[in-house]
Amino acid sequence: MTEDAPQRPSKFVRGNDHLDRLLSDPRLAADVAEAHTAAEEMDRVHAMNLAMIRKAAQMTQTEVAKKLGVGQAAVSRLESREDMLLSTLYDYLTATGADTASIVVTVHGRRIELDLGTVRGARTA
Numbered sequence: 001m002t003e004d005a006p007q008r009p010s011k012f013v014r015g016n017d018h019l020d021r022l023l024s025d026p027r028l029a030a031d032v033a034e035a036h037t038a039a040e041e042m043d044r045v046h047a048m049n050l051a052m053i054r055k056a057a058q059m060t061q062t063e064v065a066k067k068l069g070v071g072q073a074a075v076s077r078l079e080s081r082e083d084m085l086l087s088t089l090y091d092y093l094t095a096t097g098a099d100t101a102s103i104v105v106t107v108h109g110r111r112i113e114l115d116l117g118t119v120r121g122a123r124t125a
Contacts, residue, residue, distance in 0.1 A: 050078065050079045050092060051079045053093065053096050053098070054079070054096050056096075057096040057097045057098075059096055059097070061075040061076055061079070062075075064092070064095050064096055067095035068091060068092070068095050075092075078092060086103075086114075086116055086119045086120075087116075087119060087120045089101070089116060090116035090117065090119065090120040091120070093116070100115075100117075101115075101116040101117060102114060102115050102116055103116065
């Protein structure tokens, strides 16, 4: 073996043991904790966004529920869900009075817009 060759571990190290060793570094542990906090905040913001749209429309959950043909509790659950069908999102957005409902993504530098109305229309057609 030459001096420049990478050294191989002399024995198998369990993943949890390796993580524990890495997290014993206070700086790395702080970075990981910060990343977890940021992820939790993003989850919270996502959950808030549907309610924020409803509030911007100056509507209550009960009013949205009536337009959707469901109970208020169903709207509450919908606003706190982590994921949902695009058609469900479209129905919620139109119930709050959205003029347009679309999702915009960028793939390899190309901006792609998906009109949720066409997704909903294709499903019910």
